[in-house]
Amino acid sequence: MRITYIHQYFKTPGMSGGTRSYEFARRLVERGHEVHMITGDPDSRHERVTRESGIVVHWLPVPYSNAMSYRRRIVAFLGFVRRSAVVAGRLRHDLVLATSTPLTVAVPGVYAALRRRAPMVLEVRDVWPELPIALGVLRSPVSRWAAQRLEAWAYRRSAHVIALSPGMAASIRRRFPGVAVTVVPNSSDLELFAGAGRAGASLRQRTPWLGDRPLLLYAGTLGPANGVDYLVRLAASLAGIAPDVRIAILGDGRMRDSIRDLAVESGVLNRNLFMLGPVSKAEVVAFFGACDLAASVFVDVPELGNNSPNKVFDAFAAGRPVAVNHGGWIADLITETGAGLVLPARDPAAAAVSVAGFVGDRAACRAAGAAAYALARDRFDRDLLFEDFERVLSDAAGYRGSGAAGRAGRTAASSRKIHISRAS
CATH class of the missing domain: 3.40.50.2000 (Glycogen Phosphorylase B;)
Structure with a gap:
């Protein structure tokens, strides 16, 4: 498959932060898929392209830091939407994968999917806007209404939703019963932590x-x-x-x-x-x-x-x-x-x-x-959970792979799905 992967906060192991997208993307490359990652680069003023473990990474100059105010973060989110939509729109792909937060990544994701008539899978790392409302970030009725409309639009435009916890999945299923949801939680990198x-x-x-x-x-x-x-x-x-x-x-x-x-x-x-x-x-x-x-x-x-x-x-x-x-x-x-x-x-x-x-x-x-x-x-070995992750993408794109490796991967994924469901 040719996959366009949109994640505003993509990190490599040499950077500070979570590396879930890097680890899953490099495994997709190892399975023979072509992956283009679109992400923000807060330390640059120019767009650049690098190759990280086979992943083609498009770094976009969008200022961002955890120390920003919520207002400045919104500006950063919208800046990334604009720039990433341009890049994603010119790529050829069989599948678009957009991972939040922020949920605004769904906008370039949907645009790119429609442009190439490809499905989009949305990965949800926080149930948004439930969480910012609970935290008091979205206070006005107008902002809450707009956020809820964006959420509903994003889910309904997705061929499948990946949720990072059973509670997130339950919230989505309760409010959007027609949306297909699979739980693929964060995972443990046994190889990295072996020493x-x-x-x-x-x-x-x-x-x-x-x-x-x-x-x-x-x-x-x-x-x-x-x-x-x-x-x-x-x-x-x-x-x-x-x-x-x-x-x-x-x-x-x-x-x-x-x-x-x-x-x-x-x-x-x-x-x-x-x-x-x-x-x-x-x-x-x-x-x-x-x-x-x-x-x-x-x-x-x-x-x-x-x-x-x-x-x-x-x-x-x-x-x-x-x-x-x-x-x-x-x-x-x-x-x-x-x-x-x-x-x-x-x-x-x-x-x-x-x-x-x-x-x-x-x-x-x-x-x-x-x-x-x-x-x-x-229960949380990254290699095992990757099987579930790849299965969701393959099913959404109608891709089944080939040979014994593909069959083994689908069997392992089916087994893990049952195990995670019980753990939930």
Whole structure:
């Protein structure tokens, strides 16, 4: 197949951020498909084209950062719509794949699909606009109405929708019963994290503030929805009951300065809490290998429980337990399997007691780490989930592949579909 893949925030392993699109696109290339990726390049003023592991990447000069205000983000979204529609419209393809966020990627996706009379598959990483409405981002009746109209239009123009969690899929099916939806969650890269333990031990040896002390790691965006100030308050409580426990925050975003200010005010910055900035996907392996517990936190908004955070699956791949402070399918999974902790959303002091007790119990840490790795191996291995991903694209385009490899892939995908459905 010739696939035009539209993702405004495409990242390679040498960059900071999630690499789902890169990993799936390179696997598509390995299967013999031709993939053109259209993405934004916030650091350039000129359009350029590169080849990344066989993927033809069209980098468009669209300024964007997590630190932007919502108004500036909207401008960036619209700028990407305009530029990506031009590029996608001139490419020949059998299928268009558009992945949100933002949902505005559906606009160039639909345009390109109609222009070449090809189907479009839409991948949904957040249920939009349910989430921005819940977060108070879309406040006016007009903006909510426009967002809901865009959502309905995008789903109905899609041959198939891929949702990243069971909750997202359930929301779409409930409101749009005629839309075909398949769950393909974020995944664990077992190959990338195979040496996490050794890399983590090396990181500990060269990091004086860490050494052999217990480590709680947060690696991700520092945005308004993430609520990372929760970890600062947790650190303040840990300082009094388990001062050796270290918290490392890796990442950047709009709330970075306010989080740092709170850490200074609380007396924990560079004492038991350390803010290290973003690192590449390749570099983050060592931090997961060094940690005793990986955190995924959000503000207390129930809709966020439907998210599928990359950091959770990276922790599973490294065989590290996960602590969450929210409900939803990840919390249910942790409770069901014993792969970590579910912390109280509104009580960081009580959470600190749980974290201190957990990291102080080496047997409990080992058991939870083993459960986490079992999830990565048996239910979220990226190679297995790719089979589901490719099957959706192939079915939407009416492409069946050829030979034993194609038949084996479809058999594996069918098996995984049942397994994921049960996990949901």
